Amino acid sequence: MSAEPNIRTLCIDGVYISARSDQTILEAAREHNVAIPTLCHLDGLSEVGACRLCLVEVKGARRLLPACVTQVAEGMEVTTHSPKIDRYRTMILELFFAERNHVCSVCVANGACELQSLALTLGMTHVEIPYQYPQLPVDASHPRFTVDHNRCVLCTRCVRVCSEIEGANTWGVMGRGGQSLVITDLKEPWGASETCTSCGKCVQVCPTGAIFEKTRAGSKVRKHPEFLPYLRIMREGEQA
Amino acid sequence: MSELKTLATVWLDGCSGCHMSLLDMDERLIELSSQFQLVYSPLVDRKTFPDRVDVTLVEGAVASEEDLKKIRKIREHTQILVSLGDCALTGNVSAMRNTCGPQAVFLRVYQENADLHRQVPTVGVPALLDRVRPVHEVVPVDVYVPGCPPSADTIYQVLSETLAGHIPTLGGVAHFG
Numbered sequence: 001m002s003a004e005p006n007i008r009t010l011c012i013d014g015v016y017i018s019a020r021s022d023q024t025i026l027e028a029a030r031e032h033n034v035a036i037p038t039l040c041h042l043d044g045l046s047e048v049g050a051c052r053l054c055l056v057e058v059k060g061a062r063r064l065l066p067a068c069v070t071q072v073a074e075g076m077e078v079t080t081h082s083p084k085i086d087r088y089r090t091m092i093l094e095l096f097f098a099e100r101n102h103v104c105s106v107c108v109a110n111g112a113c114e115l116q117s118l119a120l121t122l123g124m125t126h127v128e129i130p131y132q133y134p135q136l137p138v139d140a141s142h143p144r145f146t147v148d149h150n151r152c153v154l155c156t157r158c159v160r161v162c163s164e165i166e167g168a169n170t171w172g173v174m175g176r177g178g179q180s181l182v183i184t185d186l187k188e189p190w191g192a193s194e195t196c197t198s199c200g201k202c203v204q205v206c207p208t209g210a211i212f213e214k215t216r217a218g219s220k221v222r223k224h225p226e227f228l229p230y231l232r233i234m235r236e237g238e239q240a
Numbered sequence: 241m242s243e244l245k246t247l248a249t250v251w252l253d254g255c256s257g258c259h260m261s262l263l264d265m266d267e268r269l270i271e272l273s274s275q276f277q278l279v280y281s282p283l284v285d286r287k288t289f290p291d292r293v294d295v296t297l298v299e300g301a302v303a304s305e306e307d308l309k310k311i312r313k314i315r316e317h318t319q320i321l322v323s324l325g326d327c328a329l330t331g332n333v334s335a336m337r338n339t340c341g342p343q344a345v346f347l348r349v350y351q352e353n354a355d356l357h358r359q360v361p362t363v364g365v366p367a368l369l370d371r372v373r374p375v376h377e378v379v380p381v382d383v384y385v386p387g388c389p390p391s392a393d394t395i396y397q398v399l400s401e402t403l404a405g406h407i408p409t410l411g412g413v414a415h416f417g
Binding site: 135 | 323326329330331332333335336338339340371377381384385386388409410411412414415416417
């Protein structure tokens, strides 16, 4: 342990708080019950700053910064909610909905989808951006799981959990921009993957209905990503 | 007593589930009915859209030439236009054909899946648009009501407010799906 003081004082939405110097704005905010919307972030996984929903204003910065990958600093003044930020977040959500084919009413994750509930909490009632309607594949070759790329938001939680927690590195990302796809191995059918351990962690962390466990039609999918921080803590305890 | 407000409901490319949800208001319909007159709807007989309507609820997406013609006329003669339900708002199930286009749908429905008379109907049916579109992509919309279908409670709230001349916002109240 270093004797150096590692506590920083910063101001979030006009309230002064203390945080450890290695914490991000998101961690510090959530510790103090300040709500910042997120989609790609998941407790127990590394941060990638992919979804941009956690954008906040930091005084002195010329652009909005993603709270999940911005470390706290002494004297930082952070605004988490303003008309400008709300507008950006709604726009980002609209881009997610317009980019692929999200049809909530016929989705296995209807009622348990983080994208759907973000639309509700951020007050997005319709999409102004023209829908893209891309033609995307569904891979149901795995005996227990299916990936439907129409519902994928490219948060890469599946890629991270597979690498960081399971250690299988089955999932990856190919392509760029709107053409990106999450793939298993070198874009082999999931069912033919030799690295996949069929652990199902990717299913539990997927925020939408993109990766789901095969089940009877009409039954509701419920995801349980809450095992992650627990698993992390237990493993760190073993190593110590 | 002031004049009754006029209410219309229309059914474009949807499943009629939103109208079912409207009827699900049950006895609250009786309470509301003292405030409006239903002047045009799949539930009443009138064939032409009236010249001036205070509130119009639109169920369904814009999928055919006929829908397009209808919704333009409706917008022109409506004070408060309400996009009711996911099909009107997002295209929803109706718009699932947008990834493959109408020709692929015709082929599937009228050729591959047909036992007799394999032909695409052309007489007495409106031509399909290449793309199914949400209502607000075609005409300006005043109130957006998400849901598949929106709940009876949500529709009650929307009707109560719009009949009183207010524009409600359903953000944070009603969700897609």
